[in-house]
Amino acid sequence: MTTALVAGFALSLSLILAIGAQNAFVLRQGLRRAHVGAVVAVCCLSEAILIFSGVAGFGAIATRAPWAIEAMRWGGAGFLVIYGLRSLRAAWTETGALDTGNGAEQSLRTALGTTLVLTWANPHVYLDTVGLIGAVAATYGTERWAFGSGALAASVLFFVALGYGARLLAPVFARPAAWRALDGIVGVTMLALAVKLGLGA
Template sequence: MPGWALDLAAGFSLGFGLIMAIGAQNAFVLRQGLRREHVGAVVAACALSDAALIAAGVAGFGILVERAAWIAPLFRYGAAAFLLFYGARAAWSAWRGGEALDPAAGGRQRLGPTLATCLALTWLNPHVYLDTVVLLGSVAAQAQNRLAFGIGATAASLVFFTALGFGARLLSPLFARPVTWRVLDALIALVMWAIAAALLLAEG
């Protein structure tokens, strides 16, 4: 197997492994997929954001992020505040009984606010920079073909978000029950608050 193919496979496997972890972004994509609201736009926003960050890491910007000491605290506290707020919204939705289960019913959110929330969950998360710009960037620097490695990691992001967003509808029968939505919202709130707590308690 040629070297570029090995680097492509390495980038795909590492990128897929990093992105699979349950986090704020993945929870949001899952929820949009279940509600069938702006799924294509949300998947595209996540995949394009990851592509930009991976490209920055492959280009060597991870070194700049590591040396700029003020960047990490700025994103850490900003992300924690946003996640606490978003977690409170999810908790309130769980307490209230969930939103409309039928995407065609009332309560459908407009595209603008949906994309704003998606991008905030993506770009305000310091772990995104650690995984894409720093970690993937440092591994890409050791590859024989950095471009192939970056393409593989970007493809992994696209495949994962597409499967998560559009595959979520397979769970629709389960989420036809209001109690299931309440449980999902409660779990999302706990995930958001747990990530926020980890950010606030992190050193550095």
Template sequence: MLSSALAGFVASAVLIIAIGAQNAFVLRQGLRREHVLPVVLTCALSDLALISAGIAGLGAVLTAQPALITAIRWAGAAFLIGYAVLAARRALRPQAALDPAAQAPATLRATLLTCLALTYLNPHVYLDTVLLLGSVAQQHASRWAFGLGAAAASLSWFVALGLGARRLAPLLARPAAWRVLDGSIALVMAGLGVTLIVQA
């Protein structure tokens, strides 16, 4: 049981510790110190739900419904490219507007809706959590222990990313640094969106 949980932790960590739409969003929220805990919990609970669904067999259902995956892919591409445009606009604004302290804080509702969209409109999250982790879990005698290990890795990562981002705040004290960050986020989001369109 312990070995299954450890295997789940490692497998999940390998998949989620990469720059992507969700991670970039959590990092930015952590740097802005804005609704960090709700965002971290939303991401971690979403992964828990998706991993559990994969272990329970949702992967087979999704595989049998390619039209659903295609619809999610197009919706995700549109959302990611739209978010990329917003990030690019932030990067191109005058320096004072790039200072996180000078920006009006987003509401909790708007922040969580964005977080949910970045999570559930991204087809890769289904490939990673539902299909891949779900299928690997089936190979373990204690598949639910594997799932708990995978969920623990997800929670650990998002807590470290969201709360640990504060340590980077001194490096991003200058508006120019935020310009680079938002420009990088715009490129990542646009790249992911274009990738989804090409794969459609």
């Protein structure tokens, strides 16, 4: 069980460490200290649903319907291109530094809505979280639930650290150049992932 738990933790952490739209949003919320607890909770709950759906065998359904994988792949590529271009546009045009206030101008509903969209409207998350983790978990047989628990533990640790640890970076992101650099990195990463999905890599 320990081996499966550690393996699940390692795989999930390797998948989630890459900069993505969801991660960038959690980072922004953490930097602004705006509804961090609620945003992190939604991310963790979503990860639990996705990971254990994969462990329960949802990934096997996709293998019986290749068209679903293709639809998810091209839909994911399109989503990533749009978000990537938006990030690059922000890096090119926006010059404002971080507002270190408490984020009260942003409603909780808006924050949660954005979190849900960035999590569930990105087909790439299904390929990684449900498909890949589910497929690997299946190789552990009766210990697949331990594998899934390890994967979820990594996700929870990551989102909590990202959301609440982001405030340590506030002095850095008080400079406009830092925000532009972050948006640029996110934009390039999103476009690279889109190409990867499009090529089926």
